[in-house]
Amino acid sequence: MTKIPNFNAPSLHSxxxxxxxxxxxxxxxxxPSRIKESILYVRTTVNGTRAPERSLNMKIVKSxxxxxxxxxxxxxxxxxxxxxxIQQVKTLFDKTFFLMxxxxxxxxxxxxxxxxxxxxxxxxSYKDAFNRxxxxxxxxxxxxxxxxxxxxxxxxxxxxxxxVTDIKISYFKTFQRRICLIF
Numbered sequence: 001m002t003k004i005p006n007f008n009a010p011s012l013h014s015x016x017x018x019x020x021x022x023x024x025x026x027x028x029x030x031x032p033s034r035i036k037e038s039i040l041y042v043r044t045t046v047n048g049t050r051a052p053e054r055s056l057n058m059k060i061v062k063s064x065x066x067x068x069x070x071x072x073x074x075x076x077x078x079x080x081x082x083x084x085x086i087q088q089v090k091t092l093f094d095k096t097f098f099l100m101x102x103x104x105x106x107x108x109x110x111x112x113x114x115x116x117x118x119x120x121x122x123x124x125s126y127k128d129a130f131n132r133x134x135x136x137x138x139x140x141x142x143x144x145x146x147x148x149x150x151x152x153x154x155x156x157x158x159x160x161x162x163x164v165t166d167i168k169i170s171y172f173k174t175f176q177r178r179i180c181l182i183f
Contacts, residue, residue, distance in 0.1 A: 024090055
């Protein structure tokens, strides 16, 4: 776990006097069908606020994972490669945090994570976002053909509801903000 101690944050904007608590943890997530193998996720927390967990697309045997040391046990080539990748991600988080702090940027867990893994993708349409979702599901988890059929069915139903398959995502964001204000 990487921690930068001394939490004293009067605002969310970085300044020379402000201190942040940054926590980077690696956790395993598994599905019941894949009990032995798990996928490694990174959990980012800044000042107690957590960003959504992000997959590192690394499959790890549960019995080989040391959660306290945040490493894979053993001396195999695979373990060494995975441990090097984990260390690389930790270092990248530290470097990115430092650069954001030096530039005076607002630092949140989500922004830090977006910077480390690349700027968030801008989708021009609902169709693009949905296709990206399906592609991510296929690469990060074992998805059956029946599940893909179900996703496609949902896509068709939502598209017919919207009557247009290329509605701009910004419309949904505005709609979502309005709904949040109502409730």
